[in-house]
Amino acid sequence: MAQEAVLSLALAPVNRPDSMLEVVHLSCLRGERTLFTDLSFTLSPGELLQVAGANGSGKTSLLRMLCGLSAPVAGEIRWNNAAARGEDFNRDLLYIGHHSAVKEELTPLENLLIASTFASAPLTESQALEALDRMGLGGREYLPTKALSQGQKRRVGLARLLVSTAPLWILDEPLTALDVLAVELIQARLAEHLAQQGMIVLTTHQALQVPGITPRQIALS
């Protein structure tokens, strides 16, 4: 596909065929309620896992646990046969949550450059401009982000997908507030990441169509 080739900036291909994410007998409590118990699955390179479930069924809680932001009540999460925590795990992880970590006061360019600094994969300015252009934000790189629309703000946050070199992506509702074109772009980028032996865990209420991939699903009730 001609479109795929232009998506990532090919900074460094992910290609880590031996990595694996394992979730063993995981349980989650929220206040008094048990959201899920005894959840186990493994994720291998090139796989996409879609977490399904109604509102409040614990999708976000699960994703935050996978990232290491909150600790599970029981069970464990392992990345490459070690506990999925700490700086080494963080280097392999890209997490985009409900809040896309976009600063309204900064321009899209500044936002992307700063995000890349935190992810320890600093971009040059021209790489960042290129990524924003591919996200359809050409001509708005130097505007304050607060002047952009909701969907454009999402695009600023999601521009990190184009420049990420992390093998494991955890995405919470990445397709919210995006228009048809942007949804197609993101889905194509997901396919590209999987083809490079990346792994993705995501939640979405929209129908996911990643070219050439049948997403695995787990349902939380």
Added chain:
Amino acid sequence: MGKLFIRVIHRDLLLAYRRRADVLTTLFFFVIVVSLFPLGVGPEMKTLRLIAPGVVWVAALLASMLSLQRLFAADYQDGTLEQMLLAPHPLGVIVLGKIVAHWMVSGLPLALMAPLLGLQFDLPPEALGILFIALLLGTPILSLIGAVGAALTLGLRGGGVLLSLLVLPLYIPALIFGAGAVEAHIAGVSPEGHLSLLAALLIFSGLATPWVTALALRIAME
């Protein structure tokens, strides 16, 4: 890691510059509170000289309370804090960078303005110099200790009041030695002892509080 530290400071200074109204409010608060005392107490030079160090220091503590709530709140709300926690770097380094940037826009200007405000209290030039040095050593302590409180009260309703109750008592040593340095000089004693203790306090809080703050942030984000 040093590069990251510099970039965090740069980012926070840039954000402060884009939101300069917030920074200026704190500074004007400090100026106005300090200036109210000579007007309220009256033109009795001796009394004014006596109360000056305490007034300036208490005003600095209150001004620091005003700005502390903003230290992590915005990053918490827009999800940046999650990204900082998930960055492949020690969180303490990022936190220290944020604290330094916070001090540069909230503490440093207070120290710079204090000698000018001290003139209203008829402080002699040397005492003004010592007031400046004491604030230069003391205001970073306020930012460092305050950061722990700001992290602990993150996301709580009525966090502002709780933050004051939590942090103000911890400011007492800085207040005593900071104001004491100027008082000692006015009384004709060397302020060296007070300033040394203030510097020791600065080093101790500089080493300890970033890691405690980082831990408190991880708890707040659970």
